[in-house]
Amino acid sequence: MAWLFLLPSLVLFLLFTGLPVVAALVISFTQWDLFNPPQFVGLQNYTSLFNDRIFGQVMGNTGLYVLASVPIQIVLGLLFALGLNRVIHGKTVLRIAYFLPVVTSTIAAALVWSWLFNTNFGVVNALLSAVGIAEPPKWLSSSKWAMPAVIIVSVWQNLGNGMVLFLAGLQNIRQDVYDAAALDAARGWKRLWFITLPLLSPTTFFVLIITLIGSFQVFELVFIMTNAGPANATNTLVFYIYQNGFQFYQMGYASAAAMILFAIVLFITLVQYRLQNRWVHYG
C-alpha cells in the first residue's frame, strides 16, 4: 500500500532523474556529437579530461569559488540571522531586504551587477575612485578580478537563504536552555559558543551541505556576467560541461565531466555525513 502512494513521485524521479543519470554514465563512455550514432570509447573521455589543461584550470576555478563563497555565505548568513533574531526596530523589513536577492531572477541580477562592475561607467568603480582608489580593478575584464566579482554577487544572492534557515534554527532553541545557562552565568560569547552554536548545529549542517552542492553547480552567474571569460578565468565545472555538450557537441566528454562533478559532490557529502557525529548535536 505504501508503495502505491509513493508510486507517482517514484516514477517521476526514476524517469526524470534516475534515468538521465544512468544515461549520462553510459554516454560518458562514448563519443557522441548528438547528430551521429554514439561510438563506445571506453575510458578515453576520462583520460583526456585528466590531460586537459583547460579542465585543470576549470577545476581550480571551481575550487576557488567554492572555498571562498561557501564560508563567506555561511558566516555572514549566521551573523545576519543572529542580528535579526533580536528584538530590533524594523527587523521584518530587514529580513525581507536580505531575502529579496534569493527570489530575484538570477539572470536579471547578474545583468545589473555586470553593469555595476563596468570598468568605465560602473557604480562600483565610481565609488572606489570616490574613496581615493586611483586604479580600481577592471573586474569582469580582468582575469584576476572577474572571479572575485562573481563570488561577491553569489554571496549577495545567497546570503538570504542561509540567513532564513539559521533564523528558523535559532527560533527552535528552547528558552529554558538559555535560562539554565543564565543561572550558570553564561552570557555573551560563552552563551553563543557553548549553547547557541551547538544547538544550531543541525541547521548549520544542512546549510553547509546545501550551499556546497549549490556552489559546485554555479552556472547562471558565470553565463551572464562573464561567459566564462576572460581567458577562462571564470570557467567553472558546470559551465565547462555546458560548453562541451552544447557548444562543441561532445556529449561523451561533457558527460564524463558531469560524472566527475557527481563523484566530487557525492564524496564531499558522504564525508560530511561521516564527520557530523563529531560536531552536530541533535537536541
Place this chain on the structure above:
Amino acid sequence: MNKLLLVTTALALAFAAPAMAETKVSFAYWGDPAELPPFEKIVADYEAANPDVKIEVQHAPWSGYFTRLDAQLAAGAGPDVFFITNVPTYAARGQLEPLDKWIADKGFPIDQFNPEALLIHQLDDVLYSVPRDNDTNVLYYNKAAFDEAGVAYPTADWDWAALRDAAIKLTVTDGGRITRYGLAIEKNNWSNWVRQNGGTTFDHPTRPTKFTLDEPKGLEAIQFIGDLINVDKVTPNFTELDQAGGTGQLFSSQQAAIVFANAARLGTFADADFEWAVAPLPKGPTGIRSNSLGGAGFGINPNAKDKEAAWNFFAYLAGEPGQVVFASANASAVPAQIGNAAVKAAFKAPFADVFLSEAANGKLNASFPKYVDITNLYLQPALDLVWNGEATAKDAIGGIVADVTAKLAE
C-alpha cells in the same frame, strides 16, 4: 456505429483540409530590428506570388539564434530554410542540404556570385549555402566630433598611424572616466587587422595545415589593437563594448567618434541626430588594404518535410528577387550576387561607392569545421588576455601554438 464513423471522418477532414490547401515552409533568420524589413518584405512578396504557400517565420536576435537552431537541428527538426554562418561546421554534421544537384537541376545562377566568397559556404568542394551579402566593413565617423576636436575627416589615404593619431585626439575624458572613445571596433574583426599588416591566421582560410598568427606580422597587428585599448585607452575593451550595446549603440549615442562596421549600420544610424559619413578602412603600415569577404548565407534543412517547396522559397530568397530586396533595403549590405545586373543596380545605399570599392579588397576569414572549437578553446581566451592588457600578443598567442597545432592535426 455508422454515426461514429461519420463523426470521425468529418473530424479528420476538418483537420486535414487546411493542411492540404497550404504548403508550409518554415524560415529562420536573425537580425537587429533595423535589419528586419527586407526579410519581412521577401516573405510577404513570396506569399503574395504563391498563395498556396505559407512561410512560417522564426526570428531571433543574433545572441540567441544559434542556441535555438542547434537544439532544433539536434532533435532532427528545425526550420526548413535558415540563415546560417560557420557553414562547414553544420555541413560536417549533416545539417545542411548539399546544393550542387539542386542548382544544376533547377538552373540557379550560381555563376553570378563571387567564386572566392562561395568557398566558405562549401565543405570538401560541395556547396551547402548561398551567401546573402558581403560583410564589408567601412569606417563610420561622427563629423561633429571631428570638427570639435579639430581633426581632418578621414580620407582613403589613412593608414593605421593616422587612425591612431585621430583616435587619441577624439577621445574625451571627464574626471578619469572616458565619455567618448576615439574608436570602437568589433571583437571578431581582428583577423582583418592581421591581413592589413601582411599577416595571416592560418596558412589557408578553408584548408589550414598550419597556425600562423604567431608570426611577427600577426603578433604586431594583435598588439596594435591591444595597445589602442590598454596603452592609448582610446578604444573600449570588448567586455565593456558588449555592456554598452556594441559599436552601433556607442556610435549612435556619440560615445564613440569612429566605428568600423558593416552596411547594416546604415539603417541603425539613419535616424542619428548628428552628421556622420563613411570612409574606407585605413590601410596597414605598409599600404596593404584588406576587408572581409563573404557573409552569412541561406541553407536548406536536409530534414525539410517538403524539400521541393523549401527549395522554391530558397531560390527566391537567395536568388535575384531576394537579392534585389536586400540590396535596395535601408539597412542594406553589399549584395552577394554581384554578377547580376538587376542586383547591382538595386544597390543604391548611401556611400555605395565606398562599400563597393572596399568589397573589392575582400579576403576570406578562416572558416573550417574545427575553427569554432579552436576559437572557443584557444584563440578567444588568449586574445582576451591581450585585449585586457594582461599579456603581450607574443606571450598569449605563443602560448597556444602547440594546442592549436595539435587540434589542426587531429
